[in-house]
Amino acid sequence: MYVSVKGGEAAIENSWRLLAQARRGDPALPELSLDTIAQQMRLAVHRVMTEGSLYDSELAALALKQASGDVIEAVFLLRAYRTTLPRFGYALPLDTGAMHIGRRISAAFKDLPGGQVLGPTPDYTQRLLDFALAADGEMPAPLPAAEPVAAQMPRVLELLNLEGLIEAERPAETGADGAAEPTDLTREPPAFPATRAARLQSLARADEGWLLALGYSTQRGYANNHPFAGEIRMGDVVVEMVPEELGFVIDIGDIRVTECQMINQFSGSREVPPQFTQGYGLAFGECERKAMSMALVDRALRARELGEAAVAPAQDEEFVLSHGDTLESSGFVQHLKLPHYVDFQSELELVRRLRQAHRAEGNAE
Amino acid sequence: MNTDTVSTTGAAPAAQPALSADSDYNFAFLDEQTKRHMRRALLKAVAVPGYQVPFGSREMPLPYGWGTGGIQVTASIIGSRDVLKVIDQGADGTVNAVNIRRFFARMTGVRTTTATAEATLLQTRHRIPETPLREGQILVYQVPQPEPLYRLEPRRAQTAQLHALAEYGLMSVRLYEDIAHLGAIARTYDYPVRVNGRYVMSPSPIPKFDNPKMHLNPALQLFGAGREKRLYAVPPYTPVESLAFEDHPFEVQRWDHACALCGASDSFLDEVIVDDAGRRLFVCSDSDHCQTRQQAGHTGTAVNQQGSQP
Numbered sequence: 001m002y003v004s005v006k007g008g009e010a011a012i013e014n015s016w017r018l019l020a021q022a023r024r025g026d027p028a029l030p031e032l033s034l035d036t037i038a039q040q041m042r043l044a045v046h047r048v049m050t051e052g053s054l055y056d057s058e059l060a061a062l063a064l065k066q067a068s069g070d071v072i073e074a075v076f077l078l079r080a081y082r083t084t085l086p087r088f089g090y091a092l093p094l095d096t097g098a099m100h101i102g103r104r105i106s107a108a109f110k111d112l113p114g115g116q117v118l119g120p121t122p123d124y125t126q127r128l129l130d131f132a133l134a135a136d137g138e139m140p141a142p143l144p145a146a147e148p149v150a151a152q153m154p155r156v157l158e159l160l161n162l163e164g165l166i167e168a169e170r171p172a173e174t175g176a177d178g179a180a181e182p183t184d185l186t187r188e189p190p191a192f193p194a195t196r197a198a199r200l201q202s203l204a205r206a207d208e209g210w211l212l213a214l215g216y217s218t219q220r221g222y223a224n225n226h227p228f229a230g231e232i233r234m235g236d237v238v239v240e241m242v243p244e245e246l247g248f249v250i251d252i253g254d255i256r257v258t259e260c261q262m263i264n265q266f267s268g269s270r271e272v273p274p275q276f277t278q279g280y281g282l283a284f285g286e287c288e289r290k291a292m293s294m295a296l297v298d299r300a301l302r303a304r305e306l307g308e309a310a311v312a313p314a315q316d317e318e319f320v321l322s323h324g325d326t327l328e329s330s331g332f333v334q335h336l337k338l339p340h341y342v343d344f345q346s347e348l349e350l351v352r353r354l355r356q357a358h359r360a361e362g363n364a365e
Numbered sequence: 366m367n368t369d370t371v372s373t374t375g376a377a378p379a380a381q382p383a384l385s386a387d388s389d390y391n392f393a394f395l396d397e398q399t400k401r402h403m404r405r406a407l408l409k410a411v412a413v414p415g416y417q418v419p420f421g422s423r424e425m426p427l428p429y430g431w432g433t434g435g436i437q438v439t440a441s442i443i444g445s446r447d448v449l450k451v452i453d454q455g456a457d458g459t460v461n462a463v464n465i466r467r468f469f470a471r472m473t474g475v476r477t478t479t480a481t482a483e484a485t486l487l488q489t490r491h492r493i494p495e496t497p498l499r500e501g502q503i504l505v506y507q508v509p510q511p512e513p514l515y516r517l518e519p520r521r522a523q524t525a526q527l528h529a530l531a532e533y534g535l536m537s538v539r540l541y542e543d544i545a546h547l548g549a550i551a552r553t554y555d556y557p558v559r560v561n562g563r564y565v566m567s568p569s570p571i572p573k574f575d576n577p578k579m580h581l582n583p584a585l586q587l588f589g590a591g592r593e594k595r596l597y598a599v600p601p602y603t604p605v606e607s608l609a610f611e612d613h614p615f616e617v618q619r620w621d622h623a624c625a626l627c628g629a630s631d632s633f634l635d636e637v638i639v640d641d642a643g644r645r646l647f648v649c650s651d652s653d654h655c656q657t658r659q660q661a662g663h664t665g666t667a668v669n670q671q672g673s674q675p
Contacts, residue, residue, distance in 0.1 A: 008458045008459065008460050008462075008463035009463050009467070011460070012460060012463060012464060012467075076424075076428065079424040080424050080425060080426040082424065083395075083423045083424045083425065084390065084391075084394075084396070086396075186421070186423075186424070187402075187421045188421045189419035189420060189421055189422065189594035189595075190594070191419070192520075192521065192522040193522070318520055318521065318522060322521075327424060327428070327429050328429045328430075328592045330428065330429075331428035331429030331430040331431060331433075331592060332429060332430035332509070332592055333430075334428065334430070335428070335429075335430030335431050335509070338431065338453070338461050338490075339453060339454045339459050339460075339461075340454075340491070340570075341454045341635050341650065342454045342455065342491045342492055342554065342570075342571075342572050342633065342635065342650055343491060343553070343554045343555075343570050343572070345572070345633075345634070345635055345636055345650075346553030346554045346572045346573070346574070346618060347553055347554075348636065349553065349618050349620075350551060350553045353549075354547055354549075354551070357547075357548060
């Protein structure tokens with residue numbers, strides 16, 4: 001006799017316990033501390049903060065620990081927590097030009113004011129497994145630079161702009177009350193066509209893998225972008241806001257971000273002379289692959305605005321923005337695990353009936 | 366749990382007493398601003414039956430696709446004196462229903478129940494209870510895909526226009542094609558309805574067996590789609606018509622069997638495979654309905670064969 005009706009609660013509780021046990025692993029081994037995760041798994045922490053839309057390395061480390069290193073699950077945990085947080089207002093736009101630089105490169109110019117600053121990058125490592133790490137090897141300390149990194153570095157796009165070769169940056173859309181209040185997709189449903197603010201927010205929260213694949217597709221002929229990495233910079237920027245009750249600017253802390261400005265060829269249209277256009281990417285922490293992919297996709301999504309034919313998936317705004325959020329995609333794909341007895345029963349009944357009709361028809365012929 | 370010897374006849378009380386709510390969270394988890402946002406959207410939904418109202422869906426501690434729309438609706442209307450019932454596939458004991466019920470018990474401390482008649486607020490996935498609902502009750506549906514036209518036109522910017530113009534020709538053609546190819550409309554669940562003679566609406570993936578229950582129902586029916594960020598409603602006593610053609614009228618599923626446990630011949634039956642030879646048994650999908658009938662002395666073939674249940 002089978003009919004599972006009662007007992008679900010006990011089963012659920014036991015599944016929690018098994019999960020906790022599996023998470024901890026062998027209790028003889030030391031437990032990971034949040035500091036250890038934040039320090040030694042920093043890029044995973046940065047990705048969770050970026051896609052989780054919450055700049056807090058300690059909470060992101062906790063989410064990663066709780067999720068046993070599953071980044072998508074960790075993003076989910078952080079987002080669900082974020083829902084409960086009060087909102088005090090909007091920060092002023094970040095001045096990434098005043099960034100305290102940790103890395104800054106341009107692939108468009110050999111040298112430029114401020115120079116190329118490689119920073120902590122795996123780009124020029126040989127990807128050989130380092131067995132010394134397996135044995136807790138010592139590492140050589142970095143050497144101090146011959147000259148200090150410049151305190152201010154002009155952005156490459158500003159240099160291009162002096163010649164009018166790149167499109168002027170557009171100010172943010174203003175809201176109904178005249179204030180430049182950005183769209184916030186965590187409070188409002190998305191609408192299409194999306195504002196650029198909504199698009200960039202959506203891309204910033206989107207899965208890195210999704211953006212990477214779409215960005216890659218634009219390089220292979222599915223939307224022709226001809227991109228150059230105009231500038232990639234990573235470092236700390238000041239977050240400022242004007243609290244309503246104070247009425248003046250206060251500094252509420254520094255955050256580390258990675259910014260990418262892609263330069264793309266544009267052959268011009270009837271209204272606009274040939275010039276370079278840009279795609280923009282920004283991510284918390286050191287999420288360079290994400291920022292670059294985001295910039296490619298941002299540029300591809302400007303097809304409509306620039307009068308280009310939108311023919312490729314990466315140029316299809318509703319398609320790109322509706323499928324990049326891992327909470328939505330992971331949740332819905334995995335909801336297939338939920339019982340569907342009733343729907344399946346309905347389909348069974350239909351298929352049996354159709355087969356009967358099919359047989360009857362065959363017999364009649 | 367051990368699923369091969371579980372009784373449905375255990376006489377456990379249907380209602381679970383109220384607990385104290387988790388003080389780390391606001392009542393029903395959502396903050397009051399969000400609830401206000403939700404209630405405004407719900408009022409609009411009630412005012413325009415069947416119209417999909419976009420809302421700022423929040424990220425909940427349960428995954429999108431697992432009932433977050435229904436959970437947000439319930440969270441924004443539940444009061445401390447409500448009695449909550451949660452079902453999935455008609456049953457109170459399915460794992461996700463258990464999880465959602467526990468979530469609300471923890472976040473609100475309200476009394477929960479499995480008895481349809483006792484509940485003031487019912488959250489459901491994929492079924493409408495067999496026991497008729499009454500005035501004052503609210504049925505909250507979890508909706509995976511609020512857009513009834515999505516298989517015909519995936520772009521929501523387009524479907525919004527089609528709804529605005531009441532341009533439902535695509536849907537009629539689709540249903541007609543089914544008849545032309547298969548001799549019948551091949552939609553067995555999530556069967557599209559027209560609400561109040563205006564909007565074509567997805568009833569959520571309830572079997573079409575349940576569609577007639579929506580029509581002129583005395584209860585308020587609210588629909589929440591969290592991932593797709595839409596709410597809609599069918600106010601009490603609103604006409605809800607399942608789409609059909611004059612020469613191909615709408616029909617619900619029928620079974621050649623009665624429930625093996627309670628003998629009901631007019632309820633939606635789930636088919637369960639009971640042995641390796643593929644022997645089947647048909648039992649009520651609505652577990653409360655089935656138990657109530659069994660307690661009233663109704664029995665089905667499985668009970669008659671095996672004597673009383675363990």
